[in-house]
Amino acid sequence: MVKIISEPIQIAGVISLVSSPQAGALDVFLGVTRADSQGREVLYLEYETYEQMALREMTRLETEAREKFKLLGSAMVHRIGRVDIGEASVAIAVSSAHRNEAFAACRFLIDQLKKTVPIWKREFFADGSIEWSGESPQKRTEQVR
Amino acid sequence: MKIKLLLFSSAADLAGFREQEIERDDLKVAGNILGYLTSLNTEFDKWAPYLRVAVNSSYVDTNHQLSDGDEVAVIPPVSGG
Numbered sequence: 001m002v003k004i005i006s007e008p009i010q011i012a013g014v015i016s017l018v019s020s021p022q023a024g025a026l027d028v029f030l031g032v033t034r035a036d037s038q039g040r041e042v043l044y045l046e047y048e049t050y051e052q053m054a055l056r057e058m059t060r061l062e063t064e065a066r067e068k069f070k071l072l073g074s075a076m077v078h079r080i081g082r083v084d085i086g087e088a089s090v091a092i093a094v095s096s097a098h099r100n101e102a103f104a105a106c107r108f109l110i111d112q113l114k115k116t117v118p119i120w121k122r123e124f125f126a127d128g129s130i131e132w133s134g135e136s137p138q139k140r141t142e143q144v145r
Numbered sequence: 146m147k148i149k150l151l152l153f154s155s156a157a158d159l160a161g162f163r164e165q166e167i168e169r170d171d172l173k174v175a176g177n178i179l180g181y182l183t184s185l186n187t188e189f190d191k192w193a194p195y196l197r198v199a200v201n202s203s204y205v206d207t208n209h210q211l212s213d214g215d216e217v218a219v220i221p222p223v224s225g226g
Contacts, residue, residue, distance in 0.1 A: 132221070
């Protein structure tokens, strides 16, 4: 089950999506927004997405994880729009018979999501500046300096 | 070739639009989109190594053949999570 929503993520609801009588382990990962980005104070974040493709990529990752880690259930929910500091921007939940597969699958899903799913984060800083997160030619130049 | 072009994040900022229907003879493969964008704003030249192209919601190589009616999206480095 994959979802992109613009309201706060309800964790209990995400957990209920993956519950299974065969499960001996249920893992949840929450990505939450942090108040600083490389030493600069962040007020809030905004996420945008190419929704149709993001849902397709998330579904592809879920299918891969279910096979690879023999999952009983999986759910990925990403929030878009404004997300205040300390709130969850993404929730991943998986269930499996034993804990090793659940831990590994949770990690696999968040790592892959951050590499391929078309979602972008914009940081609104306390100093008034606004920047897209992620690699850019400008950031590369700054690192070289 | 007639396609629907979608831009996101920093690519939309650089171009000044998010969506455009375009019809051009010089669009044959996915990579040609980057040339078109550079003709609008030369900054796209620096961005080229960072941008990926998706056709009809799947990532493609720059030599992927375009077809009439394709939805072509320019995907800057993603930063979800």
